[in-house]
Amino acid sequence: xxxPNDFFERVYEVVRQVPYGKVTTYGxxxxxxxxxxxxxxxxxxxxxxHHLEDVPAHRVVNRIGMLTGKHxxxxxxxxxxxxxxxxxTIIDDQIQDFETVLWQPKKEL
DNA sequence: ACCGTGACTGACG
DNA sequence: ACGTCAGCCACGG
Numbered sequence: 001x002x003x004p005n006d007f008f009e010r011v012y013e014v015v016r017q018v019p020y021g022k023v024t025t026y027g028x029x030x031x032x033x034x035x036x037x038x039x040x041x042x043x044x045x046x047x048x049x050h051h052l053e054d055v056p057a058h059r060v061v062n063r064i065g066m067l068t069g070k071h072x073x074x075x076x077x078x079x080x081x082x083x084x085x086x087x088x089t090i091i092d093d094q095i096q097d098f099e100t101v102l103w104q105p106k107k108e109l
Numbered sequence: 110a111c112c113g114t115g116a117c118t119g120a121c122g
Numbered sequence: 123a124c125g126t127c128a129g130c131c132a133c134g135g
Contacts, residue, residue, distance in 0.1 A: 007132065026117055030131095036118095037130045043116035044132065050116095062117060069116030079116095 007033075011045040012052065014105050018059045021086050022103035023095060025063050032105040047072060058082040065098030 014029050026039040026046075035041070042060075049055040050072060058079045062068045070079040070093065080090045089096040 030117085035131075038132075039117040039130080040115060041117090041131045041133085044114090046116055048133085057116080060116075063119095067116090072116055 007035075007038075007041065008045040008048055011042050012049055012055050015046070015049070015055050015057065015060055017105065017109070018056060018103055021088075022101050023059045023061055023065070023083070023088070023098070024103045024105065025061060027063055028102075028104050028106060029060070032109070043069065059086075059103075061095060061098075065095040065102075067093045067095070 010033050011029055014032060015024075018024050026042040027036070029042045030036055030039040033042075046055075046057045046060055046069065049057055057069070058073065060069070067079050067083075067090065070076060073079045073082075080093070083090055083095065088101060095101065
């Protein structure tokens with residue numbers, strides 16, 4: 001349906017709307033869905049979304065811009081490489097100028 | 110139905 | 123400023 005009832009699908013809907021060259025956080029997605037305290041569950045959803053090609057999971061990081069989920073992309077540096085390919089600079093698993101490339105659905109939508 | 114787990118976050122010392 | 127602790131919620135066994 002146009003309005004998914006499953007929590008996971010709602011998470012995917014938001015992630016799919018993250019613009020190229022931008023990133024967002026688990027908490028931002030959770031708050032946008034009205035479940036501010038379900039950030040962990042959002043991460044859990046990403047884990048399950050890993051098999052979906054239309055869900056840019058690499059654009060979702062934690063609140064400080066660290067690639068905490070890099071190990072879930074198969075290769076240790078896969079997530080970093082994907083982000084660098086979009087123009088981001090990553091040092092020590094952290095996105096540089098994170099606040100500049102941050103995309104918040106709560107504000108943008 | 111209960112328990113453990115986790116790609117998080119905010120609060121505390 | 124930094125490391126540690128506890129709360130949260132959805133899913134699988």
